[in-house]
Every structure is written in structure tokens, then in C-alpha cells.
Amino acid sequence: MADQTRAPTLDPHALARELSGFLLIDGDLRPALSGATFDVVNPATGETVATAAEGDAQDVAAAVAAASKAQRGWARLPARERGRLVAECGRRLTNHAEEIGRLLALETGKAIRTESRVEATLVSDTLAFYGGLASELKGETVPFNPSMLTFTQREPIGVVGAIIPWNVPLYLMALKIAPALVAGNAVVVKSAEEAPLAALRVIQVMNQVLPAGVLNILSGDGPGCGAPLVAHPGVGKVTFTGSVETGKIIARLAADKLIPVTLELGGKSPMIVMGDADLDRAIDGAVAGMRFTRQGQSCTAASRIFVHESLHDAFVARLKARVDAMTMGDPLDEATDIGTIVSPQQFDRVQRYIALGETVVGAVAHRCSALPVDERLTRGLFVQPVLFTGIPNDHALAREEIFGPVTCVIAFRDYEDALAMANDSDFGLAATIWTRDLRTAMDATQRLQAGFVQVNQNLVVQPGLSYGGVKQSGLGKEASFEAMLDHFTHKKTVIINMT
Numbered sequence: 001m002a003d004q005t006r007a008p009t010l011d012p013h014a015l016a017r018e019l020s021g022f023l024l025i026d027g028d029l030r031p032a033l034s035g036a037t038f039d040v041v042n043p044a045t046g047e048t049v050a051t052a053a054e055g056d057a058q059d060v061a062a063a064v065a066a067a068s069k070a071q072r073g074w075a076r077l078p079a080r081e082r083g084r085l086v087a088e089c090g091r092r093l094t095n096h097a098e099e100i101g102r103l104l105a106l107e108t109g110k111a112i113r114t115e116s117r118v119e120a121t122l123v124s125d126t127l128a129f130y131g132g133l134a135s136e137l138k139g140e141t142v143p144f145n146p147s148m149l150t151f152t153q154r155e156p157i158g159v160v161g162a163i164i165p166w167n168v169p170l171y172l173m174a175l176k177i178a179p180a181l182v183a184g185n186a187v188v189v190k191s192a193e194e195a196p197l198a199a200l201r202v203i204q205v206m207n208q209v210l211p212a213g214v215l216n217i218l219s220g221d222g223p224g225c226g227a228p229l230v231a232h233p234g235v236g237k238v239t240f241t242g243s244v245e246t247g248k249i250i251a252r253l254a255a256d257k258l259i260p261v262t263l264e265l266g267g268k269s270p271m272i273v274m275g276d277a278d279l280d281r282a283i284d285g286a287v288a289g290m291r292f293t294r295q296g297q298s299c300t301a302a303s304r305i306f307v308h309e310s311l312h313d314a315f316v317a318r319l320k321a322r323v324d325a326m327t328m329g330d331p332l333d334e335a336t337d338i339g340t341i342v343s344p345q346q347f348d349r350v351q352r353y354i355a356l357g358e359t360v361v362g363a364v365a366h367r368c369s370a371l372p373v374d375e376r377l378t379r380g381l382f383v384q385p386v387l388f389t390g391i392p393n394d395h396a397l398a399r400e401e402i403f404g405p406v407t408c409v410i411a412f413r414d415y416e417d418a419l420a421m422a423n424d425s426d427f428g429l430a431a432t433i434w435t436r437d438l439r440t441a442m443d444a445t446q447r448l449q450a451g452f453v454q455v456n457q458n459l460v461v462q463p464g465l466s467y468g469g470v471k472q473s474g475l476g477k478e479a480s481f482e483a484m485l486d487h488f489t490h491k492k493t494v495i496i497n498m499t
């Protein structure tokens with residue numbers, strides 16, 4: 001069994017083997033009760049690097065029982081003490097950021113320098129942010145009646161189920177578990193099948209600091225392990241990031257229990273480049289916004305780029321040149337900018353969309369960068385980034401979430417047309433506009449239908465800023481202080497009659 005107190009393990013293969021076959025329940029690494037496991041495959045080579053425990057309803061029951069028991073004592077700690085412990089988890093994790101980044105690169109194919117190490121660091125940052133907010137879990141006094149002391153207090157919900165995806169598993173997990181814990185809840189995480197190891201390592205390190213049972217993690221598949229977690233009567237709140245389809249299944253299960261859910265779902269985020277935009281900045285913004293370093297596997301990916309016709313050709317040529325200059329290769333190599341797609345299923349999905357785009361009359365697929373030539377990587381799930389031109393905004397390629405390195409560049413003449421196309425989507429997660437004109441910028445910030453609108457930049461979700469979509473992109477907000485209050489506590493009203 002992995003020693004919880006020893007120094008970081010920089011060899012990700014060794015760490016993967018060490019963590020093989022375990023869930024973490026009630027402070028202990030343990031196998032699934034059924035004994036079942038599934039393979040964890042390095043998508044850059046196709047080799048199996050570990051097995052993960054395949055949790056099912058019995059393990060869910062054990063984890064929820066441990067969490068329920070631990071939650072009572074956890075909620076009774078002074079709020080600042082909970083915050084101090086969560087922030088201390090963040091400090092511990094900074095010592096493990098390198099090993100965790102490497103492990104994440106190994107299991108997901110996300111490049112170490114551009115993605116995986118950065119993500120491991122964001123976890124500590126998020127825990128520090130929420131740890132400092134604990135004493136702000138305040139209620140109000142209410143002037144209801146002079147002879148009745150009336151106040152509200154924020155109480156934890158109890159046990160929170162957190163179901164996370166594989167694309168940014170650690171950061172998205174931190175954005176759920178940090179506010180849930182600080183607010184006094186216990187948490188049971190269900191990791192994604194494609195990325196169980198780094199998440200387990202994060203939870204294991206946090207369990208060096210937290211009381212046993214407060215934070216547990218299960219691995220396993222969606223229907224076999226995620227669904228029983230949502231359905232368990234001891235779980236009072238579910239927070240989920242993933243596909244729209246699965247989000248709806250979870251919302252239906254939660255409706256049967258009448259419990260709240262937070263859903264962070266997909267996107268088809270528009271980027272509008274006006275004729276007066278600073279082209280250099282817009283190109284940088286497209287590279288960052290499309291998350292090419294993450295193979296486009298982002299819910300906020302700038303996967304529809306509307307470019308004024310006066311800039312269109314120059315934009316495509318320069319964006320292509322920029323992506324051409326990026327190095328695709330071994331995710332664990334420091335020289336690599338772009339790693340692999342996470343799984344064969346996602347690889348096939350992305351290839352299907354690219355093939356579909358190529359059937360559109362008048363469309364051109366501009367393939368960027370070069371596939372790696374390294375012999376060891378011949379079975380790797382590498383996809384050349386594709387810039388499509390000539391795809392109409394109503395085509396499936398411009399409507400459906402591809403979750404790969406594929407973006408549609410669409411020309412426009414008139415601002416109103418660009419805005420109408422940007423909003424003509426089932427999704428509403430993020431949007432950007434690039435212009436030097438303040439009036440256009442302000443108009444767009446008011447009229448773009450998205451939870452997160454940026455002008456002349458394309459940042460990812462940040463601790464402290466409410467984040468979450470409209471339309472099919474989800475329900476509820478994450479990442480901010482008010483998200484902690486609104487989604488991980490309930491407000492109790494108390495009256496003390498003093499007459």
C-alpha cells in the first residue's frame with residue numbers, strides 16, 4: 001500500500017503502479033469491495049500503466065457512510081479551522097505538484113509543461129483561495145420584529161457527491177471540493193474513468209491533513225459508480241462537470257430525491273474578431289482560447305471564431321503559422337506543446353467530426369503542426385489541429401461540441417450578423433470579442449448569451465470569478481465565494497422570541 005507520508009515520486013510509472021487498484025475511503029486506500037479493476041492506459045503509447053479500482057454501489061455505500069459519520073464532527077469545527085486545514089492541504093500539495101503533474105500527463109496525454117504541471121499548481125491555488133474565505137460564511141440579522149431576534153445562518157448540506165471529468169480533472173475537482181469542505185460538508189468524489197490516478201493522489205495527500213472520512217474518492221464508470229452516488233439517499237447535493245447528456249441523467253436522478261445539483265456542461269464558445277481588432281492579440285487569444293495545448297479538450301474552447309471579412313484570410317494564415325510552430329509529442333517531454341487526445345473513444349469522435357467537415361462543399365480543413373515521428377509514439381492518439389474555413393454556422397461542426405483541436409473560422413461583414421451567429425447556439429458558456437472600440441465592446445458584453453464574456457482576452461476560469469453557463473451549458477455557478485454560499489450551504493432562518 002502506498003505510504004502516505006513519504007516524499008514525492010517523480011517517476012510517474014512507479015507512482016501509477018503504487019496507486020493501482022485503490023479507492024480512498026475513510027482515510028484508507030482500499031480495493032473495490034468486488035475486487036474489480038480497469039486498465040489505465042497511457043494515450044501517448046497505448047501501454048497500460050496501472051489498474052484502477054472499479055467502484056460500484058457497495059463502495060458508494062461505504063464511502064457515503066464514512067462521509068456522513070465524519071461530516072458531523074467536521075461541521076462542528078470552527079469555520080476558520082476548516083479553512084486553515086483546507087489551505088494546509090494546498091500547501092502540502094505544492095510539494096507534490098511536480099509528481100502529480102507528471103502522473104496527470106501520463107494518464108491523460110496532456111503535456112507536462114503547457115498543461116499538466118500548470119493544472120497541478122492551480123489545485124493549491126484554489127485550496128488557498130477557499131481556505132481564506134471560511135470566516136465569511138456569515139448570516140444576517142433581520143429587522144423582523146424588535147422583540148424577536150431574527151437571523152439567518154449558513155449551514156452545510158451534509159455529504160456532497162462530486163462527479164468530475166478527465167479534461168481538467170484536478171482543477172475542476174478542486175473547484176468543487178474546496179468550497180464544499182470549507183462550508184462544512186464531507187465529500188465523495190467520483191473520478192473519470194480516463195483519469196483516476198492523479199485525482200487519487202491529490203485526495204491521498206489531502207487526507208494527510210483532513211480527518212478521516214471527510215474527503216473520499218471512488219473510481220469507476222458512470223452508470224456503475226457515478227449513478228449510485230447521485231442516487232444514494234445519504235448524498236444531499238451533487239456537483240457535476242461533463243457532457244450535457246450525462247448532466248441531464250444526473251439532474252433526473254437528483255429530481256427523484258429533490259436534491260440540488262450544479263451542472264457545468266458543454267460549450268461552443270464564440271470568439272468575435274472585429275475589423276479593428278489588434279490582430280496579434282487576437283491570434284494569441286485564439287491559440288489560448290482554443291486550448292490547442294490541451295488538444296482543444298475544453299468546455300470553453302473557442303471553437304467558433306467569427307472574423308471580419310477584411311481580416312479573415314490574414315487571420316487564418318497567421319493562426320495556422322502559430323499552430324504550425326507548436327510541437328506535438330511525448331506529453332512528458334518538456335519540449336512538447338501539444339500532447340494527445342485522452343482516449344480512443346474521444347480520438348474516434350474527433351476524427352469523425354473532421355471527416356464530416358471535409359464533406360462540406362466549399363469547406364477547407366487547414367491541418368496544422370506535425371505529427372510526432374518518434375517510434376515509441378506511433379500508437380499515440382495524436383491529432384493535428386484543424387482550422388476549418390467555409391463551414392456554415394448551422395452545420396453540425398459549428399453546433400456540436402467536438403472536444404478536440406478543431407475550430408471553425410467563419411467570415412462576417414456586419415457586427416449584428418456576427419452577434420446573431422454567436423448567439424445562435426444551444427450553448428452559452430463563454431464568449432469573447434476583440435475590438436478597439438469601447439462602444440462595440442460594451443454592446444457585446446451586454447448581448448452575448450454566455451456565463452463568461454471577455455473583451456480582448458481569453459482566460460480560463462479563475463478562483464474568485466463566478467463561472468457557469470446559460471442555456472444547455474449548465475446550471476449554477478462555481479469558483480467564487482458566492483458559489484460556495486449558494487451551492488454548498490443552505491440558509492436557515494432563526495427567530496428567538498424575547499417577550
Ligand code: NAI
Nearest residue numbers: 164165191192221222226227242243246265266299401403
Ligand atoms: P461524461 O459526461 O459521460 O463523463 C463525465 C463524468 O460523468 C465521468 O466521471 C463519468 O464517469 C460520469 N458519468 C457518466 N455517466 C454517468 C451516469 N449515468 N451517472 C453518473 N455519472 C456518470 O463525458 P465523457 O463520456 O467523458 O465525454 C463525452 C463528451 O462529453 C466529450 O466529448 C465532451 O463533448 C463532453 N465533455 C465535456 C466536459 C466539460 O468540461 N464540459 C468534460 C468531459 C466531457
Ligand code: MG
Nearest residue numbers: 222242243246
Ligand atoms: Mg460518457
